[in-house]
Amino acid sequence: MKLVVAQLQHETNTFSPVPTPWSAFGGHDGPYLGRAAADAMAGTRLPMKAMLDLAATAGAHVETPFAAWANPSGPVDPDAFERFCDLLCAAASAGCDAVMLDLHGAMVVGDVFEDGEGELLRRLRAAVPGVPIGVSLDLHANVTAQMVEHATVIAGYKTYPHVDQYDAGRLAGSILLRALRGEVRPVMAWGNRPLLAQTLKQNTGESPNRDFVDAAREGERRGLLAASSFGGFQQADIHDAGISVVTVADGDAPFARAECERILDVAWAQREDFVYRGRPLADALADAKRQGDATGGPILLLDHADNCASGANQDTMTVLRAALAAGLTGIGVGPVRDPEAVAAMIAAGVGATVTLPVGGKIDMPAIGRRGEPLVLTGVVRAITDGEYTVTGPQFTGMRCFMGRTAVLDTGAAQVVVIERNQEPWDLGVFTSVGIDPARCRYLLLKSRMYFRPVFLPIAKGHVFCDAPGVGTSDWTAFEYRRLRRPIYPLDPFPTDHR
Ligand SMILES: [Zn+2]
Secondary structure, X not given: OEEEEEEEEOEEOOOXXXXXXXXXXXXXXXXXXXXXXXXXXXXOOOHHHHHHHHHHHOOOEEEOOEEEEOOOEOOXXXXXXXXXXXXXXXXXXXXXXXXXXXXXXXXXXXXXXXXXXXXXXXXXXXXXXXXXXXXXXXOOOOOOHHHHHOOOEEEEOOOOOOOOHHHHHHHHHHHHHHHHOOOOOEEEXXXXXXXXXXXXXXXXXXOOHHHHHXXXXXXXXXXXXXXXXXXXXXXXXXXXXXXEEEEEEEOOHHHHHHHHHHHHHHHHHOHHXXXXXXXXXXXXXXXXXXXXXXXXXXXXXXXXXXXXXXXXXXXXXXXXXXXXXXXXXXXXXXXXXXXXXXXXXXXXXXXXXXEEEEOXXXXXXXXXXXXXXXXXXXXXXXXXXOEEEOOOOOOOOOEEEOOOEEEEEOOOEEEEEEOOOOOOOOOHHHHOOOOOHHHOOEEEEOOOOOHHHHOHHHOOEEEEXXXXXXXXXXXXXXOOOOOOOOOEOOOOOOOOOO
């Protein structure tokens, strides 16, 4: 048996000013290709690792054309997308019994393909008609009819923060292998509801998203081979953004359809609970200060609108500016992306006192904002290569590359400044530069959800700080043109609408 296994992961924020070229995928030098793609999975708990493990157990020969993962950002460069398609189709066309793909499901390609994964799968199927294709998707996939049409099996993550990536890869891959052996005959149903679910409300540890995901688990208990509830990714102006469900039954298409609709109804009935309601930044910081004074911290200041895991610049300074103005001290800030500031601090050297503009270098035309740097004076405390390995429960084992990294200590704040966007999804963003996050009174994190498994356990409290950014949860900041309408909560629906 010969299998083709590959990973292509990108969550595209169509409002993001951050470009996504070929080089954005992978480690230092772009995507991992060939043998290096398989090697890059060693020690990880990613879907592609599960697929490789299944292949090894089955004694299959494996081709791995690429493993490619980029931070969420603006639309993928069409030339990069073409290279991925060509590599994948060539590997499959060389001869294989099945293809297993670790995809995201919310990739947009330039202004060419708003359904990147659907286009990739369409080409793959055209290249190798009749070859079964198993796909794992992120919980934030904006699943389309085209993806379902050109895949044999789809299974998504059931957790957010994502701690079951391996399980999703294993589920998709194992159903595919069973189908190859003639043990099952997968049939899929897909559907959606006109609902933009706020990312902040998609934590699967609590309602409403816990109920949505539990409904999928219930479907699997009832006999589905797989059921996946997708919260969707909403900072994407595409037709099918929003919640969706994919069910996989063994030969019973009506059962797959009925379960798909049942699971969707669970989310739709709770649509009001998928709406995030914020508060003014000053109120949030006053609350944080009270908590910090009372407990000694750390209190998490969550600058969620500038979360690079939603495609944001990771360089807005609104929250830090306001926190300093509000008199907060002992703030660990991280990370802020600003290659110019890093270069200036490296030139000055460790121990030097510098005054320089930090962050705010990137304009955000999609929300009508210019970049606003914050001029800071402080001591350069550390300079590193910005590399560390994730030890926490999510992306475990993944090698992270923040680019050259410098720490600016202003007295009130220690600001971790990096060259490459990097979500603070592990304590390593601080510990790798000599900061003990547990000893900070406040931790200003450009995080929306990933702080939960890693930073909540060391925190005494957390406060969501609403500020401008292209990852904002205030969708009135965006002008949607391609999104299907009407859609809740942008448009009203009668309360009895089903
Ligand atoms: Zn996700």
